[in-house]
Amino acid sequence: xxxxxxxxxxxxxxxxxxxxxxxxxxxxxxxxxxxxxxxxxxxxxxxxxxxxxxxxxxxxxxxxxxxxxxxxxxxxxxxxxxxxxxxxxxxxxxxxxxxxxxxxxxxxxxxxxxxxxxxxxxxxxxxxxxxxxxxxxxxxxxxxxxxxxxxxxxxxxxxxxxxxxxxxxxxxxxxxxxxxxxxxxxxxxxxxxxxxxxxxxxxxxxxxxxxxxxxxxxxxxxxxxxxxxxxxxxxxxxxxxxxxxxxxxxxxxxxxxxxxxxxxxxxxxxxxxxxxxxxxxxxxxxxxxxxxxxxxxxxxxxxxxxxxxxxxxxxxxxx
Numbered sequence: 001x002x003x004x005x006x007x008x009x010x011x012x013x014x015x016x017x018x019x020x021x022x023x024x025x026x027x028x029x030x031x032x033x034x035x036x037x038x039x040x041x042x043x044x045x046x047x048x049x050x051x052x053x054x055x056x057x058x059x060x061x062x063x064x065x066x067x068x069x070x071x072x073x074x075x076x077x078x079x080x081x082x083x084x085x086x087x088x089x090x091x092x093x094x095x096x097x098x099x100x101x102x103x104x105x106x107x108x109x110x111x112x113x114x115x116x117x118x119x120x121x122x123x124x125x126x127x128x129x130x131x132x133x134x135x136x137x138x139x140x141x142x143x144x145x146x147x148x149x150x151x152x153x154x155x156x157x158x159x160x161x162x163x164x165x166x167x168x169x170x171x172x173x174x175x176x177x178x179x180x181x182x183x184x185x186x187x188x189x190x191x192x193x194x195x196x197x198x199x200x201x202x203x204x205x206x207x208x209x210x211x212x213x214x215x216x217x218x219x220x221x222x223x224x225x226x227x228x229x230x231x232x233x234x235x236x237x238x239x240x241x242x243x244x245x246x247x248x249x250x251x252x253x254x255x256x257x258x259x260x261x262x263x264x265x266x267x268x269x270x271x272x273x274x275x276x277x278x279x280x281x282x283x284x285x286x287x288x289x290x291x292x293x294x295x296x297x298x299x300x301x302x303x304x305x306x307x308x309x310x311x312x313x314x315x316x317x318x319x
Contacts, residue, residue, distance in 0.1 A: 029177045030065040032201055036246055036256070037061070037086045039074040044152040044301055052301035054107060054152070055214045055249040059083060060205045061090055062198060064176035070099045071196055071205045072108045072248065073115055075149070076156040080111030084118055098173060100182065101126040102207030102248070103193045104133025106149050112162040125173065127182060128166045129192035185209055185233035187226055189217040195237060202243035209233050210260045212250025214299040215290070216267050218306035224276075227268045234261050251298065267294065275310050283307045 037060075041053040060071040068091060074080050087096065096119045101109045112124055126134070139146055143159040150157060167173070173180040181197040189208045196205040204210075208217065209230075221227050237245065244256045247264070254260070274281075274289045281289075286307045291297075 029200075032175065032178050032198065033063045034198070034201055034203060034244075035061045035063070035090055037083060038250070038252060039079050039083060041298075042074075042076060042079060042153070045154060046152070046301070050300075052304070053299075055299040055302055056251065057107065058212075058246050058248050058250050060196075060246050061087065062175060062180065062201070062203075062205075063090070063094060064178070065094075067095050067097045067176060069173060069175055069180065070096060070115075072102055072207065073099060073111045075107045075110035076153055077111075077114060077158065078156070080114040083111070084115070096122050097175075098123045098125050100173065100180075100196055101130055101134065102196065102205070102209075103188075103190055104130050104137060105190055105208065106134075106137040106145055106157075108207070108248070109134055110137075110145055110149070110157050110160070113158040113160060116162045123165050124162050125165050125167055127171065127184060127192070127194055129184070130194060131164045131166060133190070133192055134160075134164070183236065185236045187221070187229040188233045189230070190220050193233065197240055197242070203246070204237055204240055204242040204244070205246045206237060206248065206260075208248050209237060209264075210245055210247040211264050211267065212247040212254035212260060213296050214249035214251070215294070215297050215303040215306065216264065216271075217302050218268075218271060219309040221268075222306075222309045224272055227272055230268055231265055234265055237261055249299070267297075270294070271306075271310075281311065283311045286310060 036058050039057045039059055041056045043053050046052050057074060059073065062069045074083055099112065099115060099122060101124065116122055116124065137146055138144060138160060143161055145157045145160065167182055171182040178200045183195050183197055185193050185195055187193065193207060193209050195207055195209050221230055238261050242258065245258060245260050246256055247254065247260045270293050271290065274286060287303055290303060
């Protein structure tokens with residue numbers, strides 16, 4: 001029996017606070033800034049004759065005057081190295097102090113060992129539920145990503161040797177006196193999803209709760225009840241009334257507007273309609289209907305997996 005190498009720490013509500021000299025002074029806080037890096041779509045190994053790729057992913061950097069927090073991380077050696085090149089340009093003399101992971105799908109955190117080696121002392125943080133989900137993405141009793149992932153990305157994923165730190169009970173990160181709120185929103189494209197709300201930037205980093213112009217992952221949300229839970233999660237985001245929303249899977253032209261909530265909801269509704277009306281529909285037939293309804297979207301692999309899960313004769317595959 002091999003033990004997992006990953007380590008989890010639980011901290012008091014104040015343990016994640018980043019030291020900031022002006023907290024008790026009368027001086028105004030320095031403004032935060034934010035930047036988004038679009039990690040390129042990744043070719044995947046599938047069956048012969050298919051030329052699929054894994055969806056492009058938005059990685060967000062929130063910066064203060066001296067320190068910064070990163071939200072999510074790409075999965076492979078190469079994609080994480082490209083992110084590091086971008087981070088070096090953006091950070092300059094600033095210190096990357098924390099990496100927050102929005103949910104437990106491996107495409108949002110498998111590159112962490114590369115980042116933690118490059119940025120000594122950086123802290124990997126998430127809710128306890130997301131950490132537990134992340135552990136489920138590994139082969140039992142090991143630090144190796146599960147076969148679902150290694151089959152698509154052979155020899156491209158590092159062993160998961162990073163240490164995880166659980167957020168305190170108040171789910172708040174302090175960045176130079178500014179509060180970043182991790183908000184659990186329930187089931188979206190997977191269970192125990194979260195968003196990160198930054199009130200001082202009027203910003204929500206939405207993870208997979210909100211999608212841009214990529215097909216939505218509906219393998220785990222293959223029932224009407226699960227999709228209804230996703231719609232409830234969208235309302236949580238809407239109630240925050242952010243000016244800016246970062247969807248995790250987006251194209252370069254998508255932007256960061258509030259309209260992404262309605263677009264994500266419209267996709268869920270259309271999917272439910274097609275599945276509900278498509279008695280005896282084939283997987284390819286369902287894919288064709290969705291492609292016709294949303295011609296601007298990309299991500300054939302995710303659409304293929306979701307359609308397979310929606311058609312009863314096809315086995316479900318979960319990330």
